[in-house]
Structures are given as structure tokens and as C-alpha cells.
Amino acid sequence: MNKILLRKESGMDSVVPARSGWILDWQRWAPYAAVAWSLAYTALGVYWVMSGRGFPTMSDSWGPLLGRFGPDIAWIVVMMAGIPAAAVGTAMLRGSRSRALRSLFITAGTLLAGILLLLMTSLDLLIKLGYTPYALLSLFTGVEVGEKILESWSQWATIHQLLCLLGGFLWLGATVCYARRSGDACLYCGRRDGPEGWTSPEQAARWGRIAVYVAMVVPVCYALTRYAWALGFPLGMGEKQFHVGQESGNWVRGALFLGNFILMGAFLMLGLVQRWGEVFPRWMIGLAGRRVPIALAAVPASLASVLLIVGGIGIWSGLDQMADNLAAIGVEGIRLIWEITIQLGPTLLFPVWGVALAVATLGYYYRRRGSCSVCGRGLLSQ
Numbered sequence: 025m026n027k028i029l030l031r032k033e034s035g036m037d038s039v040v041p042a043r044s045g046w047i048l049d050w051q052r053w054a055p056y057a058a059v060a061w062s063l064a065y066t067a068l069g070v071y072w073v074m075s076g077r078g079f080p081t082m083s084d085s086w087g088p089l090l091g092r093f094g095p096d097i098a099w100i101v102v103m104m105a106g107i108p109a110a111a112v113g114t115a116m117l118r119g120s121r122s123r124a125l126r127s128l129f130i131t132a133g134t135l136l137a138g139i140l141l142l143l144m145t146s147l148d149l150l151i152k153l154g155y156t157p158y159a160l161l162s163l164f165t166g167v168e169v170g171e172k173i174l175e176s177w178s179q180w181a182t183i184h185q186l187l188c189l190l191g192g193f194l195w196l197g198a199t200v201c202y203a204r205r206s207g208d209a210c211l212y213c214g215r216r217d218g219p220e221g222w223t224s225p226e227q228a229a230r231w232g233r234i235a236v237y238v239a240m241v242v243p244v245c246y247a248l249t250r251y252a253w254a255l256g257f258p259l260g261m262g263e264k265q266f267h268v269g270q271e272s273g274n275w276v277r278g279a280l281f282l283g284n285f286i287l288m289g290a291f292l293m294l295g296l297v298q299r300w301g302e303v304f305p306r307w308m309i310g311l312a313g314r315r316v317p318i319a320l321a322a323v324p325a326s327l328a329s330v331l332l333i334v335g336g337i338g339i340w341s342g343l344d345q346m347a348d349n350l351a352a353i354g355v356e357g358i359r360l361i362w363e364i365t366i367q368l369g370p371t372l373l374f375p376v377w378g379v380a381l382a383v384a385t386l387g388y389y390y391r392r393r394g395s396c397s398v399c400g401r402g403l404l405s406q
Contacts, residue, residue, distance in 0.1 A: 051204075051211050054197035059113035061191045066106030088185065089337060090143040101139060105191070109136055113195075116202040126206050133199030140192030141330050145185045147338030150331045152176055158281040189330070213396035220402075225391045232387020233297045239380035243290040246370035250275070250283035289328070293381065295321060296388040318392050322385050329382035336374030 090098050112132050120126065152173060159173035176182060201211060209216045221227065252259050253275035258266040269275045295301030301321060304311040395402035 050197060051201050054194055055113060055117055055201050058191070058194040058198035059110050059117070061194050062106055062110035062113060065102070065187075065191065066110065069102050069106050072102075087148065087181070088144050088146045088188075089334070089341060090139070092341060101143075105136060105140065109195070112136075113198060116198060119202075119205055121206050126203075130199055130203050133195055133202065137192045137196040137199060140188045140195065142192075142334055142337070144188035144192070145331070145334045147335045149182065149185050150335035152182070153331065154282055154285065157285055158277065161281075189327070192330075193326075210396055210399035210401060212398045213393060213401060215396060215399065215401040217401075223390045228387040228390035229297070232384050232391060235380045235384035235387060236293055236297050239293055239377050239384055240290045242370055242373045242377035243286045245373075247283040247287045247290075249370060250279045250286075254279035254283075293325075293384065296325070296384045301388070302392060318389060322389055325381055325385040325388075329378045329385065332374045332378030332381065334378075336371070336376075336378060339371050339374065 090101060109132075112129060115125075116129050116133070120129070155173050159171070162171060163174075200214070203209075204211050204214050207216075215223075222231070249259055253261075253266075253269065256270075261269075295316075300316075302316055304314050304316055306312045393402070
């Protein structure tokens with residue numbers, strides 16, 4: 025049975041049913057889950073200190089961006105994400121409305137979520153995700169490279185990154201909940217009394233569509249480079265390097281798996297602004313005509329946007345070291361820098377893709393969320 029909530033509106037009490045369900049009620053459990061995550065992370069930190077092993081390495085060039093600041097900073101972040109973060113989360117649950125404390129808590133929660141999502145994950149995670157379809161196919165073809173990719177998902181460094189992704193989203197959710205609760209907004213939809221402005225369905229449809237088209241440019245360009253290499257066009261590569269890739273079949277595999285996989289992602293992004301992103305199309309037997317759950321599109325799109333931003337930043341942050349190493353070679357090194365820059369071309373725009381996808385996902389949510397079943401706001405915009 026749904027819970028019943030009372031809300032004062034124009035001097036009268038209106039009774040509206042609250043939503044039920046584990047995912048729909050994330051606003052209620054996310055703050056507690058964030059605190060629980062920090063306590064669990066504290067236990068991990070204690071284990072790493074006491075045992076002297078297990079702490080995920082962050083010195084690898086493919087590792088988390090936090091590693092670029094050195095092990096001391098990494099340990100400080102690990103400690104701050106534990107007991108201090110749990111204390112902040114507990115204070116949020118108490119619902120302090122002091123202006124100074126509210127600003128402090130929202131800033132701290134946002135900063136922690138950003139660090140966990142953007143600095144504690146790495147380009148390596150995006151690469152593994154991109155090659156996972158190929159790895160799954162290798163189970164039937166017996167290719168050892170694919171098996172190694174699948175095995176890498178069970179490595180502790182990868183598990184730690186996934187754990188930080190989970191913690192980042194939990195802390196982001198907890199901070200949003202506190203900001204809504206302490207700002208006299210609806211806990212479920214975030215609306216306040218008054219016009220919705222840029223979050224209205226009409227406005228969200230407009231800027232969300234622009235964000236989708238911007239986001240699609242990068243994956244299309246990326247796929248075109250992979251198809252060009254597979255068809256025999258080097259696109260900036262040296263002759264020797266290109267022929268080695270041809271003989272090994274790397275360019276064909278890149279087109280079949282990475283190129284097609286990323287184009288499929290670009291096509292799915294259209295669902296954020298198309299009708300079939302709201303209602304399952306006719307050809308989907310058993311689902312045709314049913315509404316597409318918002319979470320079915322928003323959750324994977326949010327995850328992808330984070331990984332793309334992290335991956336893009338990781339590529340950019342490694343350019344200076346690569347350039348220094350190659351420039352020391354001389355003229356040949358400068359030529360290699362130029363070739364590699366051309367090859368990386370579309371991947372250098374991954375941060376743009378990630379940000380645009382995040383904006384498009386937010387627009388999709390605002391456009392489809394409808395009226396709130398808890399506070400009743402949003403009816404006039406339907």
C-alpha cells in the first residue's frame with residue numbers, strides 16, 4: 025500500500041499518494057546508503073593500513089587521475105571519504121537549515137561526489153567497457169586477448185574504481201536530497217512553488233535536443249576513423265605502423281567492435297529526444313506501446329557520461345608527458361607527436377561528448393518526469 029503524505033497548499037491540506045518502489049524511492053534511502061558506503065570505505069582503509077597490502081595503485085599512467093597528485097594526496101582523499109564524510113552525511117540527515125552549514129554541506133557533498141566519480145576512476149575503465157563486447161565474443165572464438173579483458177574486471181584495481189563510482193553516485197544523490205530538503209523543495213521532484221523556468225518540459229526539450237546533437241558529433245567522427253583504417257586509409261599513421269595493424273587485423277577488429285559499438289551508442293542517444301525513447305516501438309515484442317522507464321535511459325547515460333569525461337581528461341593529462349618523451353628523440357619524435365595527435369583526434373573530444381551527454385540526460389529527465397505524485401507540482405506544465 026502506498027504511503028499517504030499531507031502537503032499544505034493555499035491554506036488547505038491536499039492528500040497525494042507517495043511513490044513506492046526501490047528505485048523510485050531513492051530519495052529516501054540514498055542518504056543512508058552514502059553514509060553506509062563511507063563507513064564501509066573506512067573499514068577498507070583500516071585494512072589497507074593494518075595489513076600493508078591491497079591499496080589500489082594510483083601511479084600507473086592508465087590509473088585514476090588522483091594518482092597524478094602523488095600517494096600522499098591519494099591517502100588523504102581515502103581518509104576524508106571515510107569517517108569525516110560519514111559525519112557530514114549524518115549531519116545532512118539531521119536536516120540543518122543554517123545558511124552557513126547548508127552551503128558547507130552541499131559544497132562538501134558535491135566535492136566528494138566529484139572526486140569519487142572523476143578522480144578515483146580512470147581511462148582504463150572506459151577502455152575495458154569498450155572492448156567488453158569483443159571479449160564476450162572471444163568466449164566462443166577462443167581468442168586469449170578477450171579472455172584477459174574479462175579477467176581484468178576481477179582485478180582489485182578495477183573493483184575499487186567500480187566501488188568509487190557507486191560511492192560517487194550515492195553521495196551525489198545524498199547531496200541532492202539534502203539540498204532539496206533544506207531548501208523547501210519537494211524531496212522527490214525538486215520543484216518549488218512558482219514557475220519551473222529552464223527545467224520546464226518545453227525548455228528542457230529545447231536545450232536537451234541541442235545537447236544530443238552536440239554529443240553525437242564525437243562518436244560519429246570516432247567511428248569514421250575506425251572505418252577508414254579498416255578500409256585502408258592510414259589517416260595520419262606512419263606506413264610501418266599502419267601495415268603492422270593491417271597484418272594483425274587490429275583495424276578490422278576496431279571497426280567491427282569499437283566503431284560499431286560506439287555508433288550504436290550514438291544512435292541510442294537519439295532516444296533522449298525521440299518518441300521511441302519514451303514509448304517502446306512496435307517491433308519490440310512484449311514491450312511495444314509501453315512507456316520506457318526514465319531510469320532505463322538515464323542510469324546508463326549518466327554512467328557513460330562520467331566514464332567519457334574521465335577518459336577524455338585522462339587522455340589530455342597524458343599528452344604533455346608523451347610529448348616530452350617523444351620530443352627528446354628529435355625530428356622523428358616531433359613527427360610521431362603529430363601522427364599520434366591525429367590518431368587521437370576524436371578521443372580528445374571525449375570530455376565534450378561526456379558533458380553534452382550529461383546535459384542531454386538531464387533534459388530527458390526534466391522533459392519526462394511529469395507531475396509529482398507526492399507534492400502535486402507540475403500539473404500545469406502537462
